[in-house]
Amino acid sequence: MTFTVDEATKGIRIDKYLAQACEEKDITISRSYLQTLIKEQAVWVNGKVVKANYKVCVKDQVVCTIPQPKKLEIEPEDIPLDILYEDNDIIVINKGKGMVVHPAAGHYSGTIVNALLYHCRDNLSGxxxxxxxxxxxxxxxNTTGVIVVCKNDKAHTFIAEQLKVHSITRKYEAIVYNTFSTMEGMVEGPIGRHPIDRKKMCINHKNGKDAITHYRVIENLGKGFAHVECQLETGRTHQIRVHMASISHPLLGDDVYGPAKSKYKLQGQALHARVLGFIHPTTKAYVEFEAPLPDYFVELLEKLK
Known part of the structure; x- marks a missing residue:
C-alpha cells in the first residue's frame, strides 16, 4: 500500500498516520499490528526504513508492505462450547476451568481457539x-467465565478500542483469604513483570502499566475467607490476583500469589468472570452478558459459610 501525506495529517506518528490512512480506505488493520510491521522494517518513507517514533511530513511517500496471511496450522477440534450469545459479529462464551484460551507452548490443542475453528469455520477475525x-x-x-470472540476484523477493532480506553464492564467474583473491616475499596498500582521471577507479575512502579481494581465485599465468610466482587478499570495480566494479594487478600487456590498449599483441593484460583458489557460493533447498543457461578465455586461458598 502506498500513501502520500497531506497537510491535514502532517506531524503525527507513522503508526497513527497509517491507521488513519488505512481506515479511510476501509482497510482494517490494528495499530499494534502496524507497529509490528514498522519494527519488521515493512514500512518505508521516501525509500527509507523509519522507526516507530517518526513523524510524517507533507508529501512523504509512505509504503507499507503487508505480508500474506500464514496458513493456520492449529487444528479445529469438536470441543463443546458453552455459548451465551452469538451473531454475525461476535460469539460470547462461558469458559470452563482449566481451558486455555489460545494455543501457546505446551497447549496446542484443547483450547478455545481449537473449538472455535471447528464451530465458526472461517468466520473469525485475523x-x-x-x-x-x-x-x-x-x-x-483456571479462571472461569465470560469472554467475547470476534468473527471479523471490524468487530475486533471496535471492541479492542473499547478495551484500550477501559470502557468495557468487567466484573469478577473471587474467594479471598482474610475477612474485611472495610466493605469496599480500590487498589491502584502499576503491574509489570516481576524483576526476578519472570513468570510472575507484580506491582512494578518502574516498568509497570497503570492498573486499577475496584472491590466490594459480598460477604465475609467463616474460617477466615471473604467473597468479593472485583471490577476492572484496566485489564493487566493477573491484575486481580496481584492487586488482591498486595492488600493481604490473595485468592484462595492461587499458589502463585498466595499460600503454596491450601486444605481445599482446587484447580487454581477461585476466580470467575461473571459480567462482561460493551458497545456492540454493529448495533452500537450497550450489551451485557453474565455467566452463572460454576458449581465448584458455589459448593466452596457453602463450605466456608
Missing part, C-alpha cells in the same frame, strides 16, 4: 495472527 484468531482478550486458564 488481526491477532494465526494462533489467536478472533481473540480480542483472554482470561487465565
Amino acid at each position: 488481526i491477532n495472527g494465526v494462533l489467536r484468531p478472533g481473540i480480542v482478550h483472554r482470561i487465565d486458564m
Whole structure:
C-alpha cells in the first residue's frame, strides 16, 4: 500500500498516520499490528526504513508492505462450547476451568481457539495472527467465565478500542483469604513483570502499566475467607490476583500469589468472570452478558459459610 501525506495529517506518528490512512480506505488493520510491521522494517518513507517514533511530513511517500496471511496450522477440534450469545459479529462464551484460551507452548490443542475453528469455520477475525484468531482478550486458564470472540476484523477493532480506553464492564467474583473491616475499596498500582521471577507479575512502579481494581465485599465468610466482587478499570495480566494479594487478600487456590498449599483441593484460583458489557460493533447498543457461578465455586461458598 502506498500513501502520500497531506497537510491535514502532517506531524503525527507513522503508526497513527497509517491507521488513519488505512481506515479511510476501509482497510482494517490494528495499530499494534502496524507497529509490528514498522519494527519488521515493512514500512518505508521516501525509500527509507523509519522507526516507530517518526513523524510524517507533507508529501512523504509512505509504503507499507503487508505480508500474506500464514496458513493456520492449529487444528479445529469438536470441543463443546458453552455459548451465551452469538451473531454475525461476535460469539460470547462461558469458559470452563482449566481451558486455555489460545494455543501457546505446551497447549496446542484443547483450547478455545481449537473449538472455535471447528464451530465458526472461517468466520473469525485475523488481526491477532494465526494462533489467536478472533481473540480480542483472554482470561487465565483456571479462571472461569465470560469472554467475547470476534468473527471479523471490524468487530475486533471496535471492541479492542473499547478495551484500550477501559470502557468495557468487567466484573469478577473471587474467594479471598482474610475477612474485611472495610466493605469496599480500590487498589491502584502499576503491574509489570516481576524483576526476578519472570513468570510472575507484580506491582512494578518502574516498568509497570497503570492498573486499577475496584472491590466490594459480598460477604465475609467463616474460617477466615471473604467473597468479593472485583471490577476492572484496566485489564493487566493477573491484575486481580496481584492487586488482591498486595492488600493481604490473595485468592484462595492461587499458589502463585498466595499460600503454596491450601486444605481445599482446587484447580487454581477461585476466580470467575461473571459480567462482561460493551458497545456492540454493529448495533452500537450497550450489551451485557453474565455467566452463572460454576458449581465448584458455589459448593466452596457453602463450605466456608
